[in-house]
Amino acid sequence: MDWEERYADRMGWVRSLEIMDLIRLMSQRPLINFAAGLPDPAGFPVEALKDAADEVLTDDWRSALQYSEPEGYRPLRDWVAADLTRRGVPTSTDQVLIVSGSQQGIDLVARAFLQPGSVLLTEDPTYLSALPIFRSFGVEMSPLAMDDGGLDPDAAGAAMRQPGVKLLYTMANHHNPSGTTLSDDRRRPLLEHAAETGVPILVDEAYLDLRYEPGEPAPLAAAAPEIPILTVGTFSKTVAPAMRVAWLAGPAPVIERIGILKQLTDLHANPFTQRVVHRFLSAGHLPAQVDRLRSLYRGKRDVFLRALERNFGGRATWSRPAGGMFLMLRLPPEQSGTALLEKALEHGVAYVPGSLFYPSGDGENTMRLCFVSASAADIDEGVARLAQVVWS
Ligand SMILES: Cc1ncc(COP(=O)(O)O)c(C=O)c1O
Structure with missing residues (x-):
């Protein structure tokens, strides 16, 4: 054959x-x-993860080793929702889906919004492993130039007004590959363009917490919490990538639909590692x-x-x-x-x-x-x- x-x-x-x-x-x-x-x-x-894994396998092994809820381990979703709320993005548990790596989050969002001929706006440069995802949907890529302050929100706004634009993918904090962070004064205008044009934004916050300068990094969504966008985040960079524990947050109806797509792909994220990460977080180890x-x-x-x-x-x-x-x-x-x-x-x-x-x-x-x-x-x-x- x-x-x-x-x-x-x-x-x-x-x-x-x-x-x-x-x-x-x-x-x-x-x-x-x-x-x-x-x-x-x-x-x-390692030591904190050993303890967490041991506790999970001692107290909660029946659920940890079993098939599980497609939307993710509820206490972990609660934790992510509370953390986003604390960071200025009021979020409820039904607005959070646990995904098997933020890579999967990007793929699911692409599946939900893109089809052949869709126009995708992305930074130029952008995350290498997102490009084949977008290409797999036969999209037309429309790259947006960046400078040291990230995207120009007005240029992005003008691009959003082009016909056929279905999604903007951006990394607002500690961009891969350029290292750039979107400057504060550009954040709200970018989100306002999204609200005016109805173009959904997927913001990839994979590196949000890895900040080496003074000041706590804020997720892009916090610049205008009343404007709904999708945020993908991960524990790969702060805990360990092998856990494959990450999350997607956004409007509840979108999250619910994308949760169904996720179920078709892999039923649910790993119940064991989700619980290990949750124990790690609830023991207060993250800061x-x-x-x-x-x-x-x-x-x-x-x-x-x-x-x-x-x-x-x-x-x-x-x-x-x-x-x-x-x-x-x-x-x-x-x-x-x-x-x-x-x-x-x-x-x-x-x-x-x-x-x-x-x-x-x-x-x-x-x-x-x-x-x-x-x-x-x-x-x-x-x-x-x-x-x-x-x-x-
Ligand atoms: C910008 C960006 N997004 C997403 C990912 C995927 O990370 P993970 O699937 O481990 O959450 C990476 C990994 O390097 C990344 O650099």
């Missing part, structure tokens, strides 16, 4: 990213890896855990920025993220992040070419660098190697 032909209509668009395959292959030998967006395992709260991650990652960011200054100062520019896990290095225009990758891998250092993150096809002279995974010594060595690759 010719499988290619059989699935061409539905899966013709599915391709692995050859560059990521190359990085994976090369990662099998020792490599300083600025490519993968992996949290530092030193930040995993100390977030503080610990902030100080660990702030230190690494600063080491990275100093290494860039030493090796690239005056010859390239880069973002200075207030939070998150990534920054973008912008080389002179004649340089290509794609073309340099193989040489970088030969020198034992990996990154992701920035152009992959740009739906517009721009960003050829950029590299996305993850600053949290490598040790401080490896950051110094890896950035020096990168400079050799670029300048020699």
